[in-house]
Each structure stands twice: as structure tokens, then as C-alpha cells.
Amino acid sequence: xxxKETLEPQPPLKREAKDYKSGNEPIWCxxxxxxxVLASLYDALAVYNFDPKDVVVVSGIGCSSRLPGFLxxxxxxxxxxxxxxxxxxxxxxxxxxxxxxTGGDGDGFAIGGGHIPHACRRNVDxxxxxMDNEIYGLTKGQISPTSPLGLDTGSTPEGSIENPLNPIxxxxxxxxxxxxxxxxxxxxxxxxxxVRAIDHKGFSFIDAYSPCITFYDTYKIxxxxxxxIPEDHxxxxxxxxxxxxxxxxxxxxxxFYEKREPSLVEREDSIRKVLKEKIGxxxxxxxxxxxx
Ligand SMILES: Cc1ncc(C[n+]2csc(CCOP(=O)(O)OP(=O)(O)O)c2C)c(N)n1
Ligand code: SF4
Ligand SMILES: [Mg+2]
Numbered sequence: 001x002x003x004k005e006t007l008e009p010q011p012p013l014k015r016e017a018k019d020y021k022s023g024n025e026p027i028w029c030x031x032x033x034x035x036x037v038l039a040s041l042y043d044a045l046a047v048y049n050f051d052p053k054d055v056v057v058v059s060g061i062g063c064s065s066r067l068p069g070f071l072x073x074x075x076x077x078x079x080x081x082x083x084x085x086x087x088x089x090x091x092x093x094x095x096x097x098x099x100x101x102t103g104g105d106g107d108g109f110a111i112g113g114g115h116i117p118h119a120c121r122r123n124v125d126x127x128x129x130x131m132d133n134e135i136y137g138l139t140k141g142q143i144s145p146t147s148p149l150g151l152d153t154g155s156t157p158e159g160s161i162e163n164p165l166n167p168i169x170x171x172x173x174x175x176x177x178x179x180x181x182x183x184x185x186x187x188x189x190x191x192x193x194x195v196r197a198i199d200h201k202g203f204s205f206i207d208a209y210s211p212c213i214t215f216y217d218t219y220k221i222x223x224x225x226x227x228x229i230p231e232d233h234x235x236x237x238x239x240x241x242x243x244x245x246x247x248x249x250x251x252x253x254x255x256f257y258e259k260r261e262p263s264l265v266e267r268e269d270s271i272r273k274v275l276k277e278k279i280g281x282x283x284x285x286x287x288x289x290x291x292x
Contacts, residue, residue, distance in 0.1 A: 033210030036184030141215030
């Protein structure tokens with residue numbers, strides 16, 4: 001008779017960045033800033049030692065929106081501009097999941113711009129990373145809502161005649177409870193920021209500066225302008241955060257604003273509690289009676 005195998009208790013698995021790779025090699029142009037964002041995200045997931053089955057990464061359409069394909073977590077490569085509603089739906093359907101929504105400045109602030117205020121004000125507990133290259137990369141270099149005035153592109157041969165919008169100022173005004181910015185060229189800092197954003201209970205926004213080396217090479221422009229947010233900045237002070245966001249010269253990186261407020265799921269839970277007290281375990285009939 002074969003000897004019975006004894007099962008030794010196994011130490012808990014500590015995952016590393018490589019454990020979150022899907023095996024699909026990114027097809028971004030060499031030098032694209034999105035590599036830095038992806039690497040920082042692998043590291044951040046490893047910091048939390050998340051089981052890949054507990055993470056869902058949702059995106060829209062664009063070069064940056066290819067990101068979920070390079071992770072072995074659950075992923076959803078959605079339609080253009082609709083990453084946030086999909087991510088919100090995932091979180092509300094299963095609040096146990098860690099939801100990360102990713103995409104570009106075009107996906108988020110042009111076609112998807114109508115969804116951002118509602119994600120901010122509802123305080124859905126997810127992290128939204130916008131890889132902001134101030135251009136439409138995938139469609140070969142047209143202006144995006146964050147392109148600077150005067151930018152010469154294929155779609156604006158005489159220079160852009162549109163003022164750019166300010167993602168940080170908008171998210172602050174829309175009521176986001178965590179608003180931040182990082183630069184893909186500073187991977188350690190970006191990694192730390194993603195870790196903080198995931199830790200935040202509620203909607204966390206990262207404007208992730210991520211140069212498009214092919215259609216608008218900001219590696220030559222941004223490093224001179226990017227400065228860390230001063231250490232004495234009070235991240236609970238909304239007006240101070242706005243002042244930094246609206247600085248016409250400096251491109252601040254770091255946490256602008258952070259506030260702990262009940263997330264949408266927490267508010268939903270408190271309604272559930274009240275209803276339970278009122279009607280116990282609801283049947284369809286008792287629900288009809290409640291709304292009569
Ligand atoms: C409904 C719809 N309109 C337009 C497009 C074309 N399109 C695909 S990606 C894109 C813009 C991508 O820019 P961004 O979100 O900044 O991503 P990047 O490629 O720069 O990372 C556009 C206009 C589309 N796929 N679907
Ligand atoms: S076109 Fe720009 S954004 Fe797209 S992969 Fe290449 S460098 Fe990155
Ligand atoms: Mg873009």
C-alpha cells in the first residue's frame with residue numbers, strides 16, 4: 001500500500017511584480033511612458049500581495065487602454081470613453097474586488113468626460129489612472145483635451161486653437177476625495193502614489209503624466225516643469241489644492257487633496273441596514289408594499 005503523503009502547512013504566498021504579468025508583451029513604442037505606469041502598477045499590486053483573482057483592471061480605448069491585457073488579473077478592455085461606468089458597475093456588483101480603471105486623456109476627458117464628475121461625486125471606491133500624454137496616441141497624434149494651446153499636430157497644422165482643460169482642477173471641483181499626479185519618468189514616486197491611491201477608501205484619481213515619444217515628445221519639455229508638491233501643503237485644504245492645480249508655470253506632482261468620506265458602497269450598506277430593520281429579509285411582496 002502506498003504511503004500516505006503528509007501535507008506540510010505552506011507559508012503564505014508573497015507575490016512579486018512578475019507574478020502580475022500576463023505574458024503578453026506590451027506593443028507600445030519603445031520609450032512610451034505607459035511602460036513606466038504599467039511597471040509601477042505591477043509593483044503596487046505586489047505591495048498589497050493581491051490575489052490576481054481579486055483585482056479587476058478596466059480600460060477604454062487608446063494605446064494606454066491596452067494596459068489590462070498585460071496583467072494576469074481580471075480585465076475589461078471596454079469601449080471608448082466608457083471605462084469608468086464599467087468600473088463603477090464592477091465595484092457595485094462585487095465590492096470585495098479591487099477595481100482599477102485606466103485609460104488615456106482622450107478616453108477620459110474627451111469622449112468619456114461626462115462620466116468623470118459622477119464617479120468623483122459618488123465616491124465609488126476605485127482607483128482611476130489616466131495616462132496623460134496630452135495627445136491621441138493610438139489614432140496617430142491628434143490634439144486631445146489636455147493638449148496645450150498652439151500645439152502643432154496632424155489635425156492642427158497651424159497649431160491648436162483650443163485651450164486645454166485641467167484634469168486636477170476639474171476632479172477637485174467635481175468632489176473627488178483623492179486627487180493626485182505622478183510622472184512615469186519617476187517610477188518609484190509613481191509606485192508610491194499608486195499604493196496610496198489604492199489604499200484610499202473612495203474614488204482616487206491619478207493624472208499620470210506619460211509621454212507619447214512618437215507623436216508629442218514631452219520628455220524634452222516636462223522634466224524642467226515638474227516639481228514635487230511642497231512638503232508643507234495641507235492635503236485637507238481644498239482651496240490650497242486648487243491653487244497648486246491652477247499654477248500656470250509649475251506642473252506639480254504628488255497628492256493635492258485627500259479626504260475620508262463614506263464611499264458609495266458604504267452609503268448603500270447603511271441603506272440596506274435601515275431597510276433590514278424596516279422590513280427584515282425582503283420578499284418581492286414586501287418591497288412592493290414599501291413603495292406603495
Ligand atoms: C466611439 C469612438 N470614437 C473614436 C474612436 C477613435 N479613437 C480610438 S482611441 C482614440 C483616442 C485615444 O487617445 P487617448 O485616450 O489619449 O489614448 P492614448 O492613445 O493617447 O493612450 C480615438 C479618438 C473610437 N475608437 N471609438
Ligand atoms: S503612439 Fe505614443 S502613446 Fe501610443 S504606444 Fe507609441 S508612444 Fe505610446
Ligand atoms: Mg492620450
